[in-house]
Amino acid sequence: MLSTVHGERTLTELDYVRLNKFADGPLPAALADLLDTADILPSREIPSDIVTMYTQVEVEDLPGGPRHKIVICYPADAQPTTGFISVFSPVGIGLLGQKTGAVARWRTPGGGEHSTRVIAVLFQPEASGDYTT
Template structure:
């Protein structure tokens, strides 16, 4: 499960709601219906879909992580920044950059804007936290509304 972290002094205000495109919502609901995954991740995806604001692809703000976005993240605890691309499970290769939306980290990122801090629980039970530093590519911002 992912939750936004509280703002630190001097940091940009954190978003209160996630935002999804209509197309991402439809595709993720279909994926959820077809693919039985680990129960906590399926539950987290259900909550994400039920609680997010949904907008047409052409109305999506360019600073929000959508499906197929390439995102630069910084570990809150320190360490190098990293670039990941949020993909559907069939395209995932977490060590090379493509990160499944059905992974804890992928679920944590989807729908949040640049500047947002997100957290999730790793498989070993430890908490991980990232700050979304930049969006290198977002399909909607590039005019790719049906990818």
């Protein structure tokens, strides 16, 4: 597991509470680590360039790979073929709380490392005034 440095990522209070109370079972270790180390802000104070739940983000695989548009969502809403990626997946955990320009890193199920750069936050619920999604 790649570690998270305190202050490296920012979550909304609502995302933090909802993820901590997730009822389908234990959290993936990397997500639990993120919840333990992330900075937490009220939803109304989250910067518009931070990846929150249901944010549509454009990412670029590194080094110099293709760009993708994805949405970080809860497992029940995940549809990887349409770009809806579960926050419980390595990609979702790697991106949640990152800001535009940051490089997200994670381990693949096969044990390899992967990284992607956050090119742009295309839509963030909080930036549009939605503080409850």
